[in-house]
Amino acid sequence: MNKYLLSSGICLLSAAFAGTAQADGSSDVTADILVIGRSDLGMKVATETGSRLGLTPLELPASIATVDGDTIRARGDLTVAEAVSRAPGVTTIGNPGNGNTALSVRGFTGQSSVLQLVNGVRLFPTAGTITFPTDPWNVERIEVLSGPSSVLYGQGALGGAINVVTKKPSDRRELDLEASYGSQNTMHFAAGAGGPLGQVLSYRADASYRRSDGWVDRGRSESLSLGGALRFAPSDRFSLTLRGDYGDNKPMQYFGTPLIDGRLDPRTKRRNYNVRDAQMHYRDDRLTLTAQWAISDAVSFTNTAYRLSSKRRWYNLENYCWIGATGECPSGNGSGIPGLIRRLDNLGIVHDNRQLGDQANLTIRSQLGSGLANDLVLGFDVNAIKLTYSNNFAFADQSDEVDPFRFDPGTFDGKANRIPRYLTRTSEWSVFAEDRLKIGQQISLIGGFRYEEDRVKRRNFIYDAGGNITGQVNAFPNGARQRKFENFTWRVGAVYQPTPNLSFYGQYSTGVDPLGTLTTFTTNATQFSFTNAKGDQVEAGVKASFLDGKGSATLAAYRIVKKGLVAQRTPTSPIEQIGQQSSKGIEAALAFSLPGGFALDANGTILKARFDDYITGGKDFAGNTPSDVPETAANLWLTWQGLGGLRAQAGLRYVGRRFSDNGNRFRVPGYAVVDAGLSYAFTPDLAVDLRVYNLLDKDYAATTYSDQQWLLGRPRSVDVALRAQI
Numbered sequence: 245m246n247k248y249l250l251s252s253g254i255c256l257l258s259a260a261f262a263g264t265a266q267a268d269g270s271s272d273v274t275a276d277i278l279v280i281g282r283s284d285l286g287m288k289v290a291t292e293t294g295s296r297l298g299l300t301p302l303e304l305p306a307s308i309a310t311v312d313g314d315t316i317r318a319r320g321d322l323t324v325a326e327a328v329s330r331a332p333g334v335t336t337i338g339n340p341g342n343g344n345t346a347l348s349v350r351g352f353t354g355q356s357s358v359l360q361l362v363n364g365v366r367l368f369p370t371a372g373t374i375t376f377p378t379d380p381w382n383v384e385r386i387e388v389l390s391g392p393s394s395v396l397y398g399q400g401a402l403g404g405a406i407n408v409v410t411k412k413p414s415d416r417r418e419l420d421l422e423a424s425y426g427s428q429n430t431m432h433f434a435a436g437a438g439g440p441l442g443q444v445l446s447y448r449a450d451a452s453y454r455r456s457d458g459w460v461d462r463g464r465s466e467s468l469s470l471g472g473a474l475r476f477a478p479s480d481r482f483s484l485t486l487r488g489d490y491g492d493n494k495p496m497q498y499f500g501t502p503l504i505d506g507r508l509d510p511r512t513k514r515r516n517y518n519v520r521d522a523q524m525h526y527r528d529d530r531l532t533l534t535a536q537w538a539i540s541d542a543v544s545f546t547n548t549a550y551r552l553s554s555k556r557r558w559y560n561l562e563n564y565c566w567i568g569a570t571g572e573c574p575s576g577n578g579s580g581i582p583g584l585i586r587r588l589d590n591l592g593i594v595h596d597n598r599q600l601g602d603q604a605n606l607t608i609r610s611q612l613g614s615g616l617a618n619d620l621v622l623g624f625d626v627n628a629i630k631l632t633y634s635n636n637f638a639f640a641d642q643s644d645e646v647d648p649f650r651f652d653p654g655t656f657d658g659k660a661n662r663i664p665r666y667l668t669r670t671s672e673w674s675v676f677a678e679d680r681l682k683i684g685q686q687i688s689l690i691g692g693f694r695y696e697e698d699r700v701k702r703r704n705f706i707y708d709a710g711g712n713i714t715g716q717v718n719a720f721p722n723g724a725r726q727r728k729f730e731n732f733t734w735r736v737g738a739v740y741q742p743t744p745n746l747s748f749y750g751q752y753s754t755g756v757d758p759l760g761t762l763t764t765f766t767t768n769a770t771q772f773s774f775t776n777a778k779g780d781q782v783e784a785g786v787k788a789s790f791l792d793g794k795g796s797a798t799l800a801a802y803r804i805v806k807k808g809l810v811a812q813r814t815p816t817s818p819i820e821q822i823g824q825q826s827s828k829g830i831e832a833a834l835a836f837s838l839p840g841g842f843a844l845d846a847n848g849t850i851l852k853a854r855f856d857d858y859i860t861g862g863k864d865f866a867g868n869t870p871s872d873v874p875e876t877a878a879n880l881w882l883t884w885q886g887l888g889g890l891r892a893q894a895g896l897r898y899v900g901r902r903f904s905d906n907g908n909r910f911r912v913p914g915y916a917v918v919d920a921g922l923s924y925a926f927t928p929d930l931a932v933d934l935r936v937y938n939l940l941d942k943d944y945a946a947t948t949y950s951d952q953q954w955l956l957g958r959p960r961s962v963d964v965a966l967r968a969q970i
Contacts, residue, residue: 277931277969278891278923286310287745287789287796292364293387293407295690296396296605296621297680302787305690305737305749307332307390307800307831309847313383313411317422319881319895320921320935320963322454327380328406330879331388332798332831332847335899337872337947339955340499340524340558343375350390350804351827351853352403353872357757359393359401362408363487363532365550365603366397368629368670370595371764375556376528377408378491379469381422381434381452384411390831391781391802392755394733395694398625398674399762402755402779402806413446413475413485414438419970426935426963428463430456448473458496459959461516462653467493481538489530497522500953502564502585504648506574511649513943513956517587520653523559528552547604556595559656561642563589563950575910575951580645590642592662594634597763601627605676617682622675625696629670629763636661663711666719669701670763685744691736698729700765719767727765729776731756750784759810759821770819771810777821779806795836803828805856815862823860825870827853841885848878855906868908872947876900876914889925894918904948915944917957933965 290298294308301308309331321327325336325345337353338344347358355369367374377383386408393401417439424432436450449472456465473487497518504512532550539545564587565573567580580586605623612618639661644654678692703716718725737751756776760766785800809823829851837843853873858865869875881895900914918939925931938960945954 276925276928277967278885278889278925287787288793291387292409293389293405296678297619302741302747302789303688303739305739305751307785309388309833311386313385316380316383321380324377324380324408328386328388332833333390333849333877334388335874335877339947339949340495341949343373343526344495345374347406348872349404350802350829351851351870351873353870356400356761357403359397359405361397361405363410364407365548365601368599368627368763369761370597370631372761373556373595375493375526375554376491376530377489378467378493378528379452381469382411382436382450382471384409391783391804392753392779394755395692395735395753398694398696399698399731399756399758399776402757402804410471411436411438411448411450413448413473415440415446421968422965424963424965427961428457428459430963444476444478446475458498460498460514462520463496463498463516465494465496483536485534487532491528493526495524497524497560499560499562500949500955502566503952503954504566505568508943508954517564517585518653519561519656521655523557525557527555542609544607547602549602552599554595554597558591558593559659561587561590564953584645585648586643586645588643590640590656590658592636592659594662596632598630599627615684619680621678625674627672631668631763632664633666633764634662634664664705666702666704668763671699673697686741688739690739693734696731698762699726700762701726702765702767721772727772731776745789747787752780752782754780757806774810774821775808777806777808779804791836798833800831809858811858812860823858824856825854825858826856827851843883845881846879851875863907865906868906869903871903871906874900874902874914891923894920904951910951912945912948915942917942917944929969931967933967935963935965937961
């Protein structure tokens with residue numbers, strides 16, 4: 245752990261806590277500690293993700309959902325991915341290879357189709373991996389924009405965009421504390437504070453530490469998250485906010501449990517087939533500076549500059565398969581002695597990644613005449629990404645066969661062979677515009693466009709016989725020094741509001757996805773000339789707010805088509821960019837509060853995702869469901885705020901069956917997991933929580949790592965937490 249950063253974080257928190265305690269001991273916090281969270285779908289609260297025009301969900305011709313940060317912590321969600329998968333149509337497909345953060349939305353999966361943002365600024369993945377942010381403790385809310393989002397945020401957002409909005413400085417003094425302990429020796433200690441520091445300064449500071457022994461052998465994990473922000477606001481029209489975040493994460497070194505004869509064997513579900521000295525370690529350090537200036541009542545300007553440094557390490561023996569009676573692995577990973585587990589892919593990988601960027605937009609609001617109003621946003625986005633990629637792939641040939649039930653984990657072989665292989669320099673610039681024309685009080689027309697240009701340069705390192713770097717060589721074919729991508733995307737939609745609480749909408753939008761990951765672009769001569777895959781969506785829906793704002797409902801139907809997949813008609817034919825996949829579906833959500841302290845949040849999705857035209861290696865996948873895509877999913881959460889400081893809650897998470905391969909040979913069964921909780925407030929500022937995860941102790945595959953290698957979810961676990969507001 246970086247001792248300087250940790251010391252700085254502790255000092256920042258100490259100062260924050262000192263600032264919270266006033267000389268007279270007063271506090272502005274009056275809310276009962278159990279009254280936390282609000283409806284996940286606030287229809288009349290402006291979102292930061294669905295539009296830069298400051299529109300509410302009722303005013304947007306798109307599907308936008310919000311998961312409130314207090315609700316996340318009340319439910320006991322442990323990760324950002326776990327929290328956001330409570331939103332309509334979102335499921336997690338996270339595994340150690342993608343930083344445990346990848347998601348599936350509307351039939352499209354992974355970091356190249358579901359964009360992830362922090363405070364509206366996109367994160368650029370490396371080899372399909374993102375590891376930031378690390379903890380939901382300092383999250384104010386998570387917003388989900390479903391469907392193509394390239395017009396707003398650029399390439400890699402055909403399925404949707406996920407925006408994590410962190411807690412901000414405020415003028416209200418607050419201090420939150422939590423300490424918990426539970427099953428698998430799981431511990432959590434967290435603190436957060438905020439408030440004014442004089443007339444023009446305010447702050448926010450958060451720290452969260454987690455550790456656990458995990459639910460498999462050698463399953464220890466540990467993480468530290470620090471965040472702080474200082475806001476300078478000399479007037480109501482101008483503010484400058486400096487924010488820093490640091491994450492140090494050592495996740496569980498668990499790549500999954502191999503099936504035996506196609507089934508999960510109860511004797512292996514707590515076994516960890518990784519090596520004894522496996523390592524996974526992620527460090528992310530982010531700094532942002534945001535300026536907001538209301539030039540006049542009609543004109544405003546926002547600019548955000550940022551720097552993100554990510555350093556990631558993996559040393560693992562990653563793939564396992566059971567050798568059947570024929571002596572072959574069902575997934576085709578070789579042969580061996582029947583009845584044993586074959587372990588292979590002894591991989592060492594290091595990402596040294598740095599991102600710099602700046603995003604600005606100018607908003608102009610005007611009245612065009614009687615009953616006509618227009619809002620316009622003009623902006624630009626520039627980014628530069630520097631990556632050094634190291635691995636041991638040339639030496640990663642360690643494999644062995646072990647007894648499924650009794651074996652020596654062994655140690656990692658080849659760490660010394662993990663050396664820098666190549667570096668890439670990726671630059672991006674784009675210009676965008678968004679406009680809304682409001683006709684009277686009931687009709688709005690909304691549109692936008694984005695032009696983006698991405699350039700990727702890649703150089704491979706050259707080594708001498710002694711293993712010393714002697715130079716670099718251009719990696720692209722035909723003497724090319726770089727690869728340039730140009731994309732133009734647009735969207736147009738309409739909203740009809742017969743009443744202020746009801747809206748009908750329709751939208752057509754376009755998007756682009758890279759073929760893989762932009763920053764680790766392939767050097768394959770055939771694919772060098774390919775463009776990004778292109779897609780479009782047609783969507784229509786209805787939204788409503790009722791019960792004086794205590795209830796909301798949404799219903800959306802959509803169809804997305806993605807063209808330009810890489811395909812190969814026969815094993816000997818050329819690779820072409822001719823494939824196509826599509827998805828169509830329905831999403832619905834309902835949230836409301838009732839007298840007597842009862843509240844309900846429910847959502848669900850039904851979709852059909854298919855390869856329409858996709859042949860690779862002579863295998864025709866047309867009609868198949870893409871891997872990692874569940875075609876049904878639902879969430880239900882019930883809460884009862886009782887008398888005498890008592891609160892009870894229960895939730896159901898359902899994920900339908902999916903496949904771990906595009907050929908649909910390996911089916912992963914669906915699952916339903918029940919969580920529950922009971923809270924008691926001793927005072928309005930002090931409460932204890934009892935949280936039960938996986939109440940029915942369901943064995944299930946949360947996701948997969950290979951065809952028959954399941955990453956199992958947490959078994960039944962009980963945590964007890966003490967929370968305080970001061």
